[in-house]
Amino acid sequence: MSEQIPFQKEMRFAYGVASPVAPGVRRLVAPNPGPMTDHGTNTYIIGRGNVAVIDPGPESPDHLHALLDELAKTGERVTHILITHTHLDHCAGLPALKQATGALTAGFGSVGLRRTDTLGPGGRSFADGHFTPDIPLRDGEVLSGDDWEITALHTPGHAPDHLCFAYAPAQALFSGDHVMGWNTSVIAPPEGHMGAYLDSLHRLLDYDHTAYFPGHGGWINQPQRLVKAFIMHRRWRENEIIEALQTGAQSVPDITAQVYTGLPEHLERAAQLSVLAHLERLVETGRAETPGSISLEATFSLT
Ligand SMILES: [Zn+2]
Known part of the structure; x- marks a missing residue:
């Protein structure tokens, strides 16, 4: 996409x-x-x-x-x-x-x-x-x-x-x-x-x-x-993250690895932060939840 x-x-x-x-x-x-x-x-x-x-x-x-x-x-x-x-x-x-x-x-x-x-x-x-x-x-x-x-x-x-x-x-x-x-x-x-x-x-x-x-x-x-196109791109990424959550991925690193395949190591942190931003939005809109606060160390699941 x-x-x-x-x-x-x-x-x-x-x-x-x-x-x-x-x-x-x-x-x-x-x-x-x-x-x-x-x-x-x-x-x-x-x-x-x-x-x-x-x-x-x-x-x-x-x-x-x-x-x-x-x-x-x-x-x-x-x-x-x-x-x-x-x-x-x-x-x-x-x-x-x-x-x-x-x-x-x-x-x-x-x-x-x-x-x-x-x-x-x-x-x-x-x-x-x-x-x-x-x-x-x-x-x-x-x-x-x-x-x-x-x-x-x-x-x-x-x-x-x-x-x-x-x-x-x-x-x-x-x-x-x-x-x-x-x-x-x-x-x-x-x-x-x-x-x-x-x-x-x-x-x-x-x-x-x-x-x-x-x-x-x-x-x-x-x-x-x-x-x-940027709006569509983020919508598409959000759907990918929802799919990752559906298959049982919970942590930001696991979700990132599933969504961004073949990512060079130096871009890993940026990708994780971007995934975290999407997860924050999913939590704010009631589609996902996390037991703690929103952070790179948190775990997430669909509601
Ligand atoms: Zn800037």
């Missing part, structure tokens, strides 16, 4: 060069390629003159200087820094960019989760629990500068503080890590929440955006088609 997802993996870019991707939108790719980040984190510049930056990216002097050089060429100034979510590959570069520009920060802000204790699929902490935006953005709020305007959409699932930003001039959505064209999103509890993720996917179908600009990978055309 996963091969039926209409991925859009092509991307033309050069590191260190900000290039236009839509009217009023430039993209600069950070030099942090990897299995979780594709070519690297996309930093977007919106507007001209007094501009906003979406996602500063990782802590990288090269990336910061490329961004500042691009703006210095034309005497432009960053007035706002928008954060889609506080995973470090999106916002570790924030302090340096804020210091260099004095710009105001905007994002969802605290969600009350002890984020510093959270382990990512790589087994290490990958979220910044200390981000307090100058401008907290809630669902539906509009933020504008001299030459740009966005509407924040709260889209939890990949991360509880995840925002997408709708950008009307290009009928586009900055989709962060919620929807990407190169890969499925990581939904890893406790930060990731499958029920919220599916709700956030369904929500995007209410809009008629013609392009998504994701946090990693190239821009996405016909985005609703991709969103529907």
